[in-house]
Amino acid sequence: MRIGELAERAGTTTRTLRYYESLGLLPPADRSGNGYRSYDEEHLRLLEQIRTLQDFGFGLEETRPFVECLRAGHPAGDTCAASLEVYRRKLAELDACVARLQEVRAQVAAQLARAQVEALGADGGADPMCEPSVSERDSP
Amino acid sequence: MRIGELAERAGTTTRTLRYYESLGLLPPADRSGNGYRSYDEEHLRLLEQIRTLQDFGFGLEETRPFVECLRAGHPAGDTCAASLEVYRRKLAELDACVARLQEVRAQVAAQLARAQVEALGADGGADPMCEPSVSERDSP
């Protein structure tokens, strides 16, 4: 099949396929007599592997071991040692990233709370502890 | 003070200060007779505000309301309505991002687990439950 068909079947663009080839991520496609790239089903599998990982947030370079694993003849791209290592590294990265974001979230939330109070204090209400909060005497 | 001193005190570089000015994020600095930029303590406060937000992962444009709030004479950059809105938007973004990352993390973990099993099955061990694990009989 030619590049346009492969691109469509893989849900990507011809530009992307040529880009991957230029990176050496995809093997150089065979050329038919007129110079057109010629692809087979295996290329489609490689692309599906790449797209799956991309959706996970993997960079293109991180997908390389998976692609090479498939090209080496393995039925799955992620059963080779190098691929497993990338998975593990990525898990660690994800954990670190989540932790950082949660910490930031807490700090931003705290800043927001403080700023809201300050905004009220500066804007309108002079002393905000006149009326005792009713909720204390509500239940007994 | 001149640009080098401000940069050092703010923990940044002269390039960054000129860049912010070119964006209109910082107000154009006054020039002394020789054409050098001249800054005061207020500029330092603006920069501190920007850096704090940058550390939270805010983009430069997102810091603009805070800077303008300070420039408007408010004692804090985050007590203006626009700044509070940015805080709230950022909180929502952070929550969405954390959720997405956690979902991805779960999927990657699942892929890793599956791939490890497949790798074992293809590589060596035929039936991996011959020797009962010794740790079970260790303590009693």
Add this chain to the structure above:
DNA sequence: GTAGACCTTGACGTACGCGTCAACGCCAGG
């Protein structure tokens, strides 16, 4: 007067993953 440290503007480089032309070749249908 001259070296060195500071300042000025301008412009290109970086990383990522392509999008979007430009200018051209090839091939099938009418």
Add this chain to the structure above:
DNA sequence: CCTGGCGTTGACGCGTACGTCAAGGTCTAC
């Protein structure tokens, strides 16, 4: 024969937040 649709390479653009270099002006100290 010509149009339209496919393909080819090459090269610039984008967004973000600057780094880095170039070529020059300015000020201080010796």
